[in-house]
Amino acid sequence: MRAAIAPGFSELFITVNPSGEVTRDGLLNLNMPWLFAPWPEARTKGVIEAEVEGETLRALLTFLAEAYKKAGVDFEPINPRTNDMDEDYDVLINGNNYITLPNRLDTKLEDGDKVKLKILWRWDG
Amino acid sequence: MLDNDELVRYNRQLRIPDFGEAAQEKLKTSRVVIAGVGGLGCASATYLAAAGVGHITIVDFDAVELSNLNRQVLYWEEDIGAKKVMVAQKKLSRLNPTIEITPVCAEITEQNASGIISGAQVVVDGLDKSDARLAINRACVGQKIPYVYGGVSRLRGMMTTIIPGATPCLACFSPEGPRGLGVLGITPGLIANLQALETIKLLIGQKPSLAGKLLLFNGNDLKFRVYDIEKNEGCQVCSQGSVRRRADGA
Numbered sequence: 001m002r003a004a005i006a007p008g009f010s011e012l013f014i015t016v017n018p019s020g021e022v023t024r025d026g027l028l029n030l031n032m033p034w035l036f037a038p039w040p041e042a043r044t045k046g047v048i049e050a051e052v053e054g055e056t057l058r059a060l061l062t063f064l065a066e067a068y069k070k071a072g073v074d075f076e077p078i079n080p081r082t083n084d085m086d087e088d089y090d091v092l093i094n095g096n097n098y099i100t101l102p103n104r105l106d107t108k109l110e111d112g113d114k115v116k117l118k119i120l121w122r123w124d125g
Numbered sequence: 126m127l128d129n130d131e132l133v134r135y136n137r138q139l140r141i142p143d144f145g146e147a148a149q150e151k152l153k154t155s156r157v158v159i160a161g162v163g164g165l166g167c168a169s170a171t172y173l174a175a176a177g178v179g180h181i182t183i184v185d186f187d188a189v190e191l192s193n194l195n196r197q198v199l200y201w202e203e204d205i206g207a208k209k210v211m212v213a214q215k216k217l218s219r220l221n222p223t224i225e226i227t228p229v230c231a232e233i234t235e236q237n238a239s240g241i242i243s244g245a246q247v248v249v250d251g252l253d254k255s256d257a258r259l260a261i262n263r264a265c266v267g268q269k270i271p272y273v274y275g276g277v278s279r280l281r282g283m284m285t286t287i288i289p290g291a292t293p294c295l296a297c298f299s300p301e302g303p304r305g306l307g308v309l310g311i312t313p314g315l316i317a318n319l320q321a322l323e324t325i326k327l328l329i330g331q332k333p334s335l336a337g338k339l340l341l342f343n344g345n346d347l348k349f350r351v352y353d354i355e356k357n358e359g360c361q362v363c364s365q366g367s368v369r370r371r372a373d374g375a
Contacts, residue, residue, distance in 0.1 A: 009357060010298050032339075034352045074350050081346065087281055088341055119341075121302035122276030122283040125163040125253035125313060 007035035164313030166251025196310030280344030297357035
C-alpha cells in the first residue's frame with residue numbers, strides 16, 4: 001500500500017492509497033520534531049509518501065516502527081511482549097478506535113482510509 | 126547560613142561537588158507548591174522536604190481512603206478519613222522540622238489556580254485530573270513559574286519540565302489520555318522522584334534536564350524514552366494563539 005504520512009503534534013496522520021494530493025491543511029505547527037526523524041524532508045514538504053508491504057493496520061505500524069528504528073528513534077507502537085498496541089499509544093481508523101474493529105490490528109486497510117496514531121498522555125497521580 | 130544541625134542533616138548532599146552549601150542555602154529559602162498530594166505528591170513532598178526545601182505548600186482537597194495506601198506513602202491506616210494535607214503536613218514536619226509546610230485544603234480550578242501558586246519558584250504536579258493540570262499550567266505560564274508535569278498509570282509514567290517562554294506548555298499538545306487505569310505505587314514514586322530532582326535543579330540554578338523534552342517511562346520493560354518537544358506557536362496559553370503555519374514556514 002502507499003501511505004501518505006503527515007507528522008502532527010504528537011500524532012501521525014496517515015492516508016492509505018490516497019486518490020489525490022494529501023496536504024497539511026488544518027494541521028497546526030509542529031512540536032514533536034522526533035516524529036520527523038525518518039523523513040526529515042517532511043519538515044519542508046509537510047507530507048511524505050512511503051510504500052508499505054502488506055495491507056493491514058499491523059503491517060503499517062510495523063513499517064513505521066522499523067522506519068523510526070532506522071532513524072535512531074525508539075518508537076514501538078506494537079508491544080513485542082503482547083503483540084498488541086502498546087499502552088503508550090492509540091490508533092484510530094477513520095475515527096474508530098482499533099479495538100472496536102472485529103480484526104483489531106489485523107484490519108485490512110482500504111483506499112482512502114485515514115489512520116491516526118497518537119501518543120497517550122498520563123493523567124493519574 | 127546553615128547551622129550545625131543543618132550541616133549534619135544535609136551532610137551527604139553537601140558532599141556533592143556541584144551542590145554544596147551554596148545550593149543548600151538556596152533550597153532553604155526556596156518556595157515550592159506541590160499541587161496534589163496523592164501518589165505523585167506524597168513522594169515528591171517527602172524528598173523535597175528531606176532535601177531541605179525551606180517552604181513547601183501542599184494543596185489537596187481529598188481525605189485519605191484505604192484505596193490510597195498502595196501508593197500514597199505519607200498516609201497510613203490510622204489516617205483514613207483525615208484530610209490529606211493535614212496528615213501530610215504533620216508527617217513532613219516530623220521528617221524535617223526545620224522547614225515550613227503550609228497545607229492548603231482546596232480543589233484546584235481555573236478560578237483559584239493563580240492565587241494558589243502565587244509566590245512559588247517552582248510548581249510540582251501531583252494532580253490526577255487533566256482540567257486541574259491545565260488550570261495550573263495556565264497560571265504558571267501567566268506568572269512565569271516553572272511547572273514540573275508528571276502523570277502516571279499502571280506501570281507507565283510521563284514527565285516534562287515546563288519553563289514559561291522557553292519550552293512548550295501542557296496546552297501546546299491538546300493532550301489526550303485515559304484515566305482510572307489503575308497504578309502500581311512504584312510508578313508515581315519513581316516519576317515523582319524525578320520531578321523532585323528537576324525541581325531541586327531549578328531551585329539551585331542548574332539547568333533542568335527535561336525542559337523541552339518529554340520523558341516516557343515504561344515499567345513493563347523498564348525503558349525510558351526521551352523525546353524532544355517544541356512549542357506550538359498556535360497555543361492559546363503560551364503563544365499568540367490561533368496561529369496556523371504551513372509546514373514550509375510560510
